[in-house]
Amino acid sequence: MGDLLPGVGYDRTTGSAWAGGYFGQGVASANAAGRTLTDLVCDVDSEMARLPWVGHQSPPWEPEPLRWLGVHAVAAMAHARDWIDIRRS
Numbered sequence: 209m210g211d212l213l214p215g216v217g218y219d220r221t222t223g224s225a226w227a228g229g230y231f232g233q234g235v236a237s238a239n240a241a242g243r244t245l246t247d248l249v250c251d252v253d254s255e256m257a258r259l260p261w262v263g264h265q266s267p268p269w270e271p272e273p274l275r276w277l278g279v280h281a282v283a284a285m286a287h288a289r290d291w292i293d294i295r296r297s
Contacts, residue, residue: 215264216241218248225249229266 214230214237225245230237240256247257 211266213264213266214241214261215266216244216248216261217263217265218245 212229212231214228216225216227218225225248227238227241227245230241240259241261244256244259244262246252247254248262
């Protein structure tokens with residue numbers, strides 16, 4: 209699973225900016241992310257632009273959802289088979 213840490217970033221070559229990954233404290237984090245992005249876009253060297261979340265990207269998610277789906281699909285098939293067997297007897 210990703211590290212669930214927030215991150216903001218700005219790519220000067222494309223002009224793309226992003227912010228996200230903040231949980232629970234969304235209002236305060238969104239405000240700080242907006243102020244951080246403003247400094248990044250305007251090329252202001254500030255404390256906000258030097259925060260550890262600038263440029264942070266979480267690692268890719270593990271394929272856990274696929275395992276979860278597989279386990280539950282097998283369990284559902286077993287329950288369906290039990291139901292069919294009960295209906296036949």
